[in-house]
Amino acid sequence: MRPILTFSALTSFALAALAMASCHPIANETGARFRADGETIAMSGGEGGAANACFACHGLEGQGDGVSVPRLAGLDAGYLQKQMEDYAANVRHHDVMGPIAGWLSHEDRRAVSAYYAAMSPPTVEGPARPVPAIYFQGAPEREVEACVTCHGPTGQGVGPGNPALSGQPAAYTIDQIERWQARERRNDPRGVMTDAVAGLTPSETRAIAAWLETSPTLPAPASDAASASAAATAAARPGASRGERRPDR
């Protein structure tokens, strides 16, 4: 009799739990579960093991190391997941992050992205640096686009696809721009970044990166309206419609 009792007790418990769960919005339950899975990956490295534990390099608060490891905290979840997919697919080539992303499943990448996206952005430290005019105006005669269009007036990002840049270490930002100029980072939709920074000089790159490092990490205005208008702006640019697909992808 005992096993049967236990079984029926379990069944009614399960039914009660199911009934309770159905009272809550499914999306929130899923979000919380995803972030919990994401925390496990961030702390353990998932299938890749402890050497791949994200926190070891990106910090317990997802703040980065201030030099070459970027902040993840408060970045858009879709952007973060896209980067993990791109590292795994090697369209964003990186010797360290490629294998780390490769160990994770799509679900793992989504979960760990949700975990970092839900964290508060780190507070920036250090004095404000001179505002680089080129960030706001671009240099049309050299086809340098105004960064503000897609990255916002403080570098807080515009919509889900155009990432926040503020609070990123200057050395990291310089490295990314140089990788686009060298065609080593090839994961920007329609080549928008390749076009935007092709004509940027090294001193302009340094000035932009230095200013972004201590620019306030405001939450990005990730509304549908903001992202739709950013997408429309991006699509309307001459650079965006030119050669939709590059042969190397």
Ligand code: HEC
């Ligand atoms: C051994 C150190 C190390 C570990 C462990 C590590 N990262 Fe990274 N991560 C880096 C470095 C360095 C970069 C910059 C790479 C580049 O220049 O593209 C980076 C970049 C990233 C980026 C790109 C951010 C952006 O703004 O574009 C994401 C996303 C990321 N890591 C997520 C993770 C996740 C998730 C984990 C754990 C599963 C992890 N990283 C583990 C060192 C590490």
Ligand code: HEC
């Ligand atoms: C038309 C829109 C657009 C313009 C203009 C633009 N960007 Fe971007 N930028 C993007 C997108 C989209 C990405 C993310 C690409 C990806 O998915 O990896 C990005 C990514 C970046 C990154 C990498 C962020 C990271 O954490 O890895 C840096 C740095 C950057 N942009 C700097 C600039 C600078 C500097 C300018 C101005 C000279 C500029 N961008 C102009 C759309 C734009």
